[in-house]
Each structure stands twice: as C-alpha cells, then as structure tokens.
Amino acid sequence: MTRIRRGYIARRRRTKIRLFASSFRGAHSRLTRTITQQKIRALVSAHRDRDRKKRDFRRLWITRINAVIRGNKVSYMYSRFIHNLYKAQLLLNRKILAQIAISNRNCLYMISNEIIK
Numbered sequence: 001m002t003r004i005r006r007g008y009i010a011r012r013r014r015t016k017i018r019l020f021a022s023s024f025r026g027a028h029s030r031l032t033r034t035i036t037q038q039k040i041r042a043l044v045s046a047h048r049d050r051d052r053k054k055r056d057f058r059r060l061w062i063t064r065i066n067a068v069i070r071g072n073k074v075s076y077m078y079s080r081f082i083h084n085l086y087k088a089q090l091l092l093n094r095k096i097l098a099q100i101a102i103s104n105r106n107c108l109y110m111i112s113n114e115i116i117k
Contacts, residue, residue, distance in 0.1 A: 061098035065098055
C-alpha cells in the first residue's frame with residue numbers, strides 16, 4: 001500500500017494561528033496548544049477592554065470638568081453643572097466640555113455663568 005500524504009488544511013490553520021501569536025514570548029509563540037490558549041485569552045482581554053476604555057475616558061472627562069468647575073466657585077460642582085446644562089437644554093457632551101476645560105477655562109466659566117442665570 002502506498003503512503004497517504006496529509007492535506008494542507010490543518011497546517012494552514014496552524015500557521016494562521018502562529019502568525020497571530022508571532023509577537024508573543026516563549027512557548028506562547030511556539031507551541032500550538034499554548035498559542036491557541038493565548039489567542040483566546042488575548043481576544044477576551046481585547047473585547048473586555050474595549051468597553052473599559054469607554055468607561056475610563058468618561059471618568060477622565062468628568063474629572064477634568066469637575067476640577068475646572070470647582071476652581072471657579074467654592075460651592076459649585078460637576079453634578080449641579082450637568083443638571084443645569086440639561087435644564088438649559090444645552091447639548092454639549094462630556095468630551096467636548098473636557099476639551100473646552102483644558103484649552104479655554106474662561107469659556108467654560110462663561111458657559112457655567114450663563115446656565116446659572
């Protein structure tokens with residue numbers, strides 16, 4: 001009986017996984033089982049951290065706005081500022097407000113003073 005040569009499909013799948021893990025260190029880039037485990041782990045972390053990144057940026061924007069607002073008046077704070085923004089129907093999101101707070105504090109002070117009136 002002649003010898004049967006294996007197909008290329010499994011090898012192609014493994015090389016594709018190896019290309020994904022080529023930058024990993026040690027056995028995580030050399031052994032097929034470890035590569036598949038690390039690939040799953042990496043993709044889980046990436047999926048989780050996409051949501052976490054949104055949360056972290058929102059926290060950063062809120063902190064920046066709060067720092068500038070509290071610097072203006074002693075008793076004024078972020079929660080009241082946002083509440084007054086909604087009451088005045090000003091549609092500025094936190095990202096834009098944080099950019100205004102960093103680049104031009106006086107502009108944010110003017111916005112807050114107009115809202116209070």
